[in-house]
Amino acid sequence: MSTEAQLPPLNEASLTEAPAPTPPGQAPPGPPPPGAQAPAGQTTRRRQYFAQSSLFILIALFIVVFSALRPQEFANWGNFSTILYANAVTAVVGLGALLPLLSGEVDISIGGVMGVSGVFVAWAFGKGWPLVPAVLVALAIGAFIGIVNAVLVVRVRLNSFISTLAMTTVLTGIATLITGGGSLYEGIPVSFNKLVNYSVLKLPLAVIYTLVLALVISYVTSRTAFGRRLRATGAGRDAAALIGIRTARYVALAFIIGGVVSAFGGVIETAELQSASPTVGSSFMLTAIAAVFLGSVLSRRSHLNVWGTLLAVLMLGIGITGLTMVGAPAWVPDVFNGAALIAALMLSGAGRSLAATAFGRTGG
Amino acid sequence: MTDSVALSVSHVSKTFGATRALDDVSLSFKPGRVTALLGENGSGKSTLIKVLSGAHAPDKGSASVAVGGQSRALPLTPRQSHELGLRFLHQDLGLVPEATVADNVAFYEGFLSPPLRPLRRQAEGGRTSELLARFEVKASPDSYVADLSPSEQTMVAIARAFGPEDGQARRIVVLDEPTAALPGDEVERVFRAIRRARQSGAAIILVSHRLEEVLDVADEVAVLRDGRVVASRPVEGLGADDFIELMLGHGLERSGGADTAAGGHGDGLLRVRGLTGRRLRDVGFDLRAGEVLGVAGLVGSGRSELARLVSGAQRPAAGTIEVDGAARVFDGPYAALAAGIVAVPQNRKRDGVILDMTVKENLTLGDLRPVSRRGGLGAINNAKERAEAAELIRRFDIRPPRPEALLRSLSGGNQQKVAIARAVRLGPRVLILDEPTQGVDVGARGEIGAIVTDLKRQGVAIVLATSDVDELLELADRVLILDRGRLREVLAREDITRDRLALALAGAALQGKAA
Numbered sequence: 001m002s003t004e005a006q007l008p009p010l011n012e013a014s015l016t017e018a019p020a021p022t023p024p025g026q027a028p029p030g031p032p033p034p035g036a037q038a039p040a041g042q043t044t045r046r047r048q049y050f051a052q053s054s055l056f057i058l059i060a061l062f063i064v065v066f067s068a069l070r071p072q073e074f075a076n077w078g079n080f081s082t083i084l085y086a087n088a089v090t091a092v093v094g095l096g097a098l099l100p101l102l103s104g105e106v107d108i109s110i111g112g113v114m115g116v117s118g119v120f121v122a123w124a125f126g127k128g129w130p131l132v133p134a135v136l137v138a139l140a141i142g143a144f145i146g147i148v149n150a151v152l153v154v155r156v157r158l159n160s161f162i163s164t165l166a167m168t169t170v171l172t173g174i175a176t177l178i179t180g181g182g183s184l185y186e187g188i189p190v191s192f193n194k195l196v197n198y199s200v201l202k203l204p205l206a207v208i209y210t211l212v213l214a215l216v217i218s219y220v221t222s223r224t225a226f227g228r229r230l231r232a233t234g235a236g237r238d239a240a241a242l243i244g245i246r247t248a249r250y251v252a253l254a255f256i257i258g259g260v261v262s263a264f265g266g267v268i269e270t271a272e273l274q275s276a277s278p279t280v281g282s283s284f285m286l287t288a289i290a291a292v293f294l295g296s297v298l299s300r301r302s303h304l305n306v307w308g309t310l311l312a313v314l315m316l317g318i319g320i321t322g323l324t325m326v327g328a329p330a331w332v333p334d335v336f337n338g339a340a341l342i343a344a345l346m347l348s349g350a351g352r353s354l355a356a357t358a359f360g361r362t363g364g
Numbered sequence: 365m366t367d368s369v370a371l372s373v374s375h376v377s378k379t380f381g382a383t384r385a386l387d388d389v390s391l392s393f394k395p396g397r398v399t400a401l402l403g404e405n406g407s408g409k410s411t412l413i414k415v416l417s418g419a420h421a422p423d424k425g426s427a428s429v430a431v432g433g434q435s436r437a438l439p440l441t442p443r444q445s446h447e448l449g450l451r452f453l454h455q456d457l458g459l460v461p462e463a464t465v466a467d468n469v470a471f472y473e474g475f476l477s478p479p480l481r482p483l484r485r486q487a488e489g490g491r492t493s494e495l496l497a498r499f500e501v502k503a504s505p506d507s508y509v510a511d512l513s514p515s516e517q518t519m520v521a522i523a524r525a526f527g528p529e530d531g532q533a534r535r536i537v538v539l540d541e542p543t544a545a546l547p548g549d550e551v552e553r554v555f556r557a558i559r560r561a562r563q564s565g566a567a568i569i570l571v572s573h574r575l576e577e578v579l580d581v582a583d584e585v586a587v588l589r590d591g592r593v594v595a596s597r598p599v600e601g602l603g604a605d606d607f608i609e610l611m612l613g614h615g616l617e618r619s620g621g622a623d624t625a626a627g628g629h630g631d632g633l634l635r636v637r638g639l640t641g642r643r644l645r646d647v648g649f650d651l652r653a654g655e656v657l658g659v660a661g662l663v664g665s666g667r668s669e670l671a672r673l674v675s676g677a678q679r680p681a682a683g684t685i686e687v688d689g690a691a692r693v694f695d696g697p698y699a700a701l702a703a704g705i706v707a708v709p710q711n712r713k714r715d716g717v718i719l720d721m722t723v724k725e726n727l728t729l730g731d732l733r734p735v736s737r738r739g740g741l742g743a744i745n746n747a748k749e750r751a752e753a754a755e756l757i758r759r760f761d762i763r764p765p766r767p768e769a770l771l772r773s774l775s776g777g778n779q780q781k782v783a784i785a786r787a788v789r790l791g792p793r794v795l796i797l798d799e800p801t802q803g804v805d806v807g808a809r810g811e812i813g814a815i816v817t818d819l820k821r822q823g824v825a826i827v828l829a830t831s832d833v834d835e836l837l838e839l840a841d842r843v844l845i846l847d848r849g850r851l852r853e854v855l856a857r858e859d860i861t862r863d864r865l866a867l868a869l870a871g872a873a874l875q876g877k878a879a
Contacts, residue, residue: 223744224741224742224744225733225741228732228744229729231721232721235718235719236717236720238715239714239717239718241677241696241697242707242709242715242716244697244701244730245698301770
């Protein structure tokens with residue numbers, strides 16, 4: 001029951017790039033003489049393979065270690081399924097963060113978006129709304145916040161890091177306004193919980209939603225012209241515009257779709273907890289963005305990608321669950337999350353350049 | 365001639381890859397004299413300046429620099445260079461826009477108080493006003509640099525480079541095209557500043573492409589060609605012809621070798637009138653199918669801006685662009701593209717290609733419709749895309765011939781071929797090339813030239829904005845000469861010769877004298 005079975009390593013690299021026999025920059029035409037390979041090249045390649053498989057290695061390592069330490073509690077399908085269930089929201093919010101990051105901007109407000117939409121769903125149920133309009137309006141709220149973010153970044157040309165950070169605070173305030181300060185739980189039907197909790201093929205529905213969403217976003221970002229132009233907008237904004245890509249539109253769409261996806265995360269969170277509180281989003285935001293960057297190690301070219309994001313969420317989730325089971329004190333998970341991100345950025349090298357463009361740019 | 369020497373450099377060589385930018389250069393500069401440092405693009409001027417400022421280390425060897433008679437080995441760190449009294453005015457001025465003039469001076473001269481003590485604003489302001497007054501700068505010490513006009517900013521930077529009066533005799537000031545960004549009537553103010561500094565004993569090294577300026581203000585001249593010193597002598601007794609000959613060597617008689625037969629046909633395809641941008645003023649021209657229109661001009665002439673305006677990368681302040689007789693307004697490059705105008709921009713790494721995408725992705729990015737199903741959300745057909753990329757790679761001889769190679773891993777020349785192939789794939793009617801061979805090796809240069817000739821035969825109208833005289837000689841059917849944003853002259857095919865171009869670029873004032 002390894003995770004590799006469920007999550008085929010369909011990273012972006014394997015979808016859009018044919019496997020090259022040799023890494024770039026050191027490809028001699030013609031067969032290399034036997035036994036005469038450059039030792040330096042081999043080290044780089046080994047390092048690269050190590051980096052690319054590091055998420056799998058860590059997950060395997062965690063499973064082995066924690067299974068040995070806590071065979072009763074840890075090593076069973078029920079626990080694994082619980083980990084997946086508990087981390088589905090983080091994964092969805094991570095996918096919401098991925099799209100703006102691909103366009104070269106960062107959206108900090110994904111946590112605030114999921115908070116507001118989650119709280120809104122609970123509020124709507126409390127007012128007696130039926131399920132479908134409650135969820136649809138919650139998603140529309142995500143789209144609307146995405147539009148506001150897009151206008152601030154693309155039109156007003158604010159730095160996306162700062163403006164979405166401010167937006168987070170605004171959204172937390174609005175969520176508090178909706179709840180009146182506390183948590184909302186009245187009127188949320190049990191059937192709402194069933195929509196995420198019910199197991200199909202031994203997997204809770206929330207996990208299935210996440211996988212379907214991931215499939216769709218993976219297809220769009222790595223197989224379509226839309227995705228290609230989105231990545232070009234992130235990788236070279238000026239060049240992309242001069243090639244004729246209307247980069248402002250792509251940045252805007254990334255914010256809007258990202259907003260809807262994050263709002264979806266908020267809806268799932270409320271369904272899982274059967275309640276909603278205004279401050280829930282902030283803890284998800286950091287882990288989700290960390291997971292997106294962590295996930296870049298999966299790509300040969302350190303590109304941000306869907307499956308790497310999911311694997312990183314899983315790795316962090318397994319690690320933290322295991323640490324909690326072996327009785328690690330409360331401060332350990334936070335340190336673990338942060339240290340994992342730093343390690344991943346060092347390993348992949350993507351963090352440096354990517355974070356620099358995403359965090360250092362004013363929109364456009 | 366005076367005997368004393370303010371600065372001398374000895375045996376400086378610098379190699380970049382296979383190019384010898386400087387070849388055993390030895391020069392000396394005298395105090396109280398203005399030395400013009402001349403040479404064509406690529407002659408090694410800026411490399412020499414960068415060695416002096418500490419930005420480049422020369423090749424290992426016996427390179428040394430002597431200031432005030434004291435010799436020391438190169439390389440220098442930027443700090444050592446500053447301590448030796450060397451000051452530089454680079455073309456980008458090096459001012460911090462969001463700081464006051466007084467602070468900008470203090471960044472150079474040092475603050476008057478220790479780091480953690482309160483700033484002595486009054487004293488620094490006083491020092492700055494004195495400096496500004498001496499160089500006729502109208503700005504106040506308290507104004508922010510960002511609020512000053514470009515000319516005033518240049519003057520602040522010049523005043524700062526020369527510095528306070530007391531230290532001036534020991535200064536060695538290098539001015540790299542200080543007048544390039546200035547309107548004509550501001551130039552004299554810069555010259556007065558230079559003369560004043562010369563009087564107080566500073567050694568001044570002036571890089572300029574304008575012979576009129578050199579004749580006007582310089583006392584000595586040092587000429588570099590292909591990284592070697594070909595002349596170092598007083599200006600006295602030199603005429604304009606001598607300068608041109610010194611800079612070019614003996615290639616004066618060479619005329620263009622372009623395919624004169626195919627010099628454009630049919631009616632005007634592109635018609636530009638009164639085009640005005642930030643620097644460009646009221647420029648108009650017609651371009652026919654199958655014609656190569658060269659655009660030449662010095663730094664600050666508006667050469668690149670013309671390319672950007674016509675390709676929709678910048679919005680014109682005034683003027684009209686007509687394609688096939690229909691007026692067009694471009695609110696972005698995509699709109700120019702729709703009208704059949706495709707550009708290969710000057711700054712290749714930032715604007716021309718996407719370094720972190722593959723060759724294939726770069727080639728097809730301009731139009732993904734032919735390689736994908738049903739619009740933006742249809743899947744890209746990998747096989748089709750690869751085949752199309754492979755075809756372009758073969759046609760443009762892009763090396764290595766691997767569609768999946770990351771663009772970053774290609775040489776500059778091959779990156780440029782990708783940028784041009786990408787543009788050609790879009791089937792342009794008008795192709796705009798801005799410095800297409802800048803930073804490109806010799807082999808790729810030739811290939812790019814062949815591509816241009818080939819496109820021209822197919823009836824593509826080409827705008828070739830370049831600072832490379834050889835490129836114009838070889839490819840252009842007509843050349844627009846821009847000077848400080850204005851169209852100064854149009855050279856017809858038979859007038860495009862090396863000396864005509866050199867003269868036109870050096871300033872039309874000399875036109876009569878040397879022709």
